[in-house]
Amino acid sequence: MTRTWRIGRAAAGALGLIFALLYLFEGRNLALGRLRAPGPGIFPLVVGVIFALVSIGVIADALLAKTAGAASFPKGEDLKRLLVTFAAFFVYVLLINVLGFLIATLLLVIFYTRTVGRISWLQAGASAIGITLVVWAVFVLVLGVKLPLPIWS
């Protein structure tokens, strides 16, 4: 547990450091101006440097702290269900403006409720139609939002 915590936090710090350096690199061309007339580059420079230092602090804390915390990630069935659900959500996000709101949402809800709820196809289908209709009614009829349509329409 504490091992996961140390490795996880160190990895997060390392990623943060990479981002901070990328951030500083991308910001190198922004005009710094002078102190009496500061340019758009001065604040990002300060932020980038502190971000990098804090990231190093995270790595150091993760590896050196005497009392490490505990991080417990799910295992076995729980982990599988979590990953599958996350993946389904990503596919939904990517496909919503390809398949359109209606089809994508029906598919997501059927898949999600079947995976998480261990319920019958009938129940899953009913929840899918119900949720899709409610959300569609609220956003399209009440709020007048244009929801993504399928690319073929």
Add this chain to the structure above:
Amino acid sequence: MEAIYGLLQGFGVAFLPENLLAALIGVALGTAVGVLPGLGPLGGAALILPFTYAMSPTAAIIMIAGIYYGGMYGGSTTSVLLNVPGETASVVTTLDGYPLTQKGRAGPTLFIMAVGSAVASFISLILVTLWSPWLARFGLNFGPAEFFAVMTCGLIVLSRVSGGNLVSNLFPLMIGIAAGTIGQEAVSSVARFTFGYFPLIAGLELTPIAIGLFGVAEIMRLVENPGSTPKVMRIRVRDMLPSREEWRRSWGPWGRGSLIGFVFGLLPGPSAALSSYASYQLEKKVAIGRAEMGKGAIEGVAGPEAANNAAATSGMIPVLSLGLPFSATLALILAALMIHGIQPGPLLPTQHPDIFWGVIASMFVGNLMLLVLNIPMIGIWVSMLRVPSWLLGAFVLVVATVGTYSARNNMLDVYVLAGAAVMGYLFHKLGFSLAPLILGFILGPEIEKHLRQGLFLSRGDLTYFVERPIAAALWGITIAVIVGVLLLRVFRRDVSQRLATLEADP
């Protein structure tokens, strides 16, 4: 006098049909998300954000504020009935609330809680009303140096006193501030950090970040551990009336809790959670039933519940009069103001008295509504505990995605939502606080603005930022707090660990 005139004007605004409806929807949703497993007031407030774009700014703030203080009621209901706190401010309520349920006193406990929460909110609101003109006048002396000091010091103190160690707060804070610099910058319209990708010029939007970090990530934790739908008892309204003894023992804790909460709400930190903890500690020493504390003493529920509601109420003061949110939910309220093009800050009460006093008056109205929702209609919320988590989860995922999309009709925001969801899940697991990320994202651009204005004004003289009296005092207090916390750590190691168990403001 001007406060009473302002408040009367505020009631005029709060009783407009649109605002009454906004308050009712806000407090009802707040109670619901407080009760529902896996979705806290913060996730609820984030999910509602896209809906508020179309409303008037006053109605938008009233609704989000309603979710915030309504969530304090709902979160405690599950603490008492199921020993499961709905949000962190209700953790303390489980200590005596659940034993009371086991003794068969669930109904009266919920009654005492609801009345105490309302009493505390009223006390806090009266103090807020009396204070705010003074605070607003104080704020008029604010220039760039003071704003820079109050925001920077606020973030530093917050990182120091929130749960977890320093880097656990600073790391997300810096991510938030860096993310806030993406897009066109306000002074000279130079595009920054867009990596040549056109949609990024408009900058990142708060909505997908907040919904992803708090709404979707919470659902994913529910997926990981779905549990079973809990069995809850039926509660009949006529069984809810407290005994004379219970009434008598509750007045003291209500009053003390209200004052503690009011003070905590004005300070940086997870005020609702910390104030309920402080109130519980106090009741352990002074309450009539202190011998029973932990085994089902009504004071152990009455005090902390009063405290967290009073804190939720007074927490609005720094937001409305200084533009300074001390928790992530309050940051969303600030963001809603900015989305409507209203500059929060000391000028708000004079330039937009309708918003300032309207929101304060609506909190009186909203708390009365909560009393009705939580006593005669408690059965509805209890039955809501039977909503299966698979149905709730699917619904939240769809509303999160569509709501995010609807804000700008933009797919970039939806991709940011998915990214923020993964980050929210992992960061929570690894013990990083998420509230500083939102605060940094919102306050970062403000800090930059005041920094640059200050440098212009002082012709590049950095001492300008510390030599003006208010700014100097703020920096002094901040240094004192940092040193104080350090000394406290040395002398009483367990304090920091106890604070850590309270965790950051969700």
